[in-house]
Amino acid sequence: MSLLKFKTIGISLNKNNCSLRYDGFVSDLEEHTRKVLLEFGATQEEIKNAYNKGPLAMEPDLSLHEGRFICTSDDDETVFNYVIFFKNKNNRLTNTFSKAHEETHVLHHMGELHLLEKKLRASRAIINLSDFYDYKKCNSQDHELVANIGGFYGLQRNNFNMSYVFSHEYSPSRIKNRPDLIPAVEAYKRVLKFGK
Numbered sequence: 001m002s003l004l005k006f007k008t009i010g011i012s013l014n015k016n017n018c019s020l021r022y023d024g025f026v027s028d029l030e031e032h033t034r035k036v037l038l039e040f041g042a043t044q045e046e047i048k049n050a051y052n053k054g055p056l057a058m059e060p061d062l063s064l065h066e067g068r069f070i071c072t073s074d075d076d077e078t079v080f081n082y083v084i085f086f087k088n089k090n091n092r093l094t095n096t097f098s099k100a101h102e103e104t105h106v107l108h109h110m111g112e113l114h115l116l117e118k119k120l121r122a123s124r125a126i127i128n129l130s131d132f133y134d135y136k137k138c139n140s141q142d143h144e145l146v147a148n149i150g151g152f153y154g155l156q157r158n159n160f161n162m163s164y165v166f167s168h169e170y171s172p173s174r175i176k177n178r179p180d181l182i183p184a185v186e187a188y189k190r191v192l193k194f195g196k
């Protein structure tokens with residue numbers, strides 16, 4: 001039994017067939033991806049195909065390009081190794097969002113999204129995620145919606161002022177060209193009552 005700790009979203013769980021490793025900040029996401037895949041025994045051919053679904057799944061994270069998670073598994077898919085890493089944006093808010101976003105992708109991939117929902121509920125951000133529990137039934141927009149909600153939860157949990165978050169860093173004018181962010185921003189703003 002191994003205890004997995006999702007540090008930014010504050011979730012710990014026991015999973016006897018999974019491991020979770022943080023590689024922290026890396027200078028090049030592509031290069032680090034290759035390194036991790038080789039380390040976990042992928043062949044050059046598998047690396048070439050790594051963007052396809054399969055035992056060697058990878059989250060390219062087309063939305064943000066600020067972080068990534070990799071999941072490798074054995075051939076019969078009984079053991080899963082997750083690795084998370086990020087680009088340093090030299091901004092605590094952006095980095096926190098990015099970490100929480102990738103952690104949420106992994107939690108979702110593991111089939112444990114209900115744990116985030118529970119955390120959200122406890123912090124007044126009541127968002128029903130039950131339609132998204134099954135990672136494989138979700139499309140990439142769903143994956144990003146869920147991970148972005150986790151990103152905002154990570155900011156809230158780490159004491160960022162959410163009123164500031166939505167009026168400055170993720171204000172309507174700043175996210176107008178980010179269709180991947182808009183649904184999560186709207187969902188989160190809808191449920192949070194800012195203290196006025």
Ligand SMILES: [Zn+2]
Nearest residue numbers: 061063144147
């Ligand atoms: Zn993502």
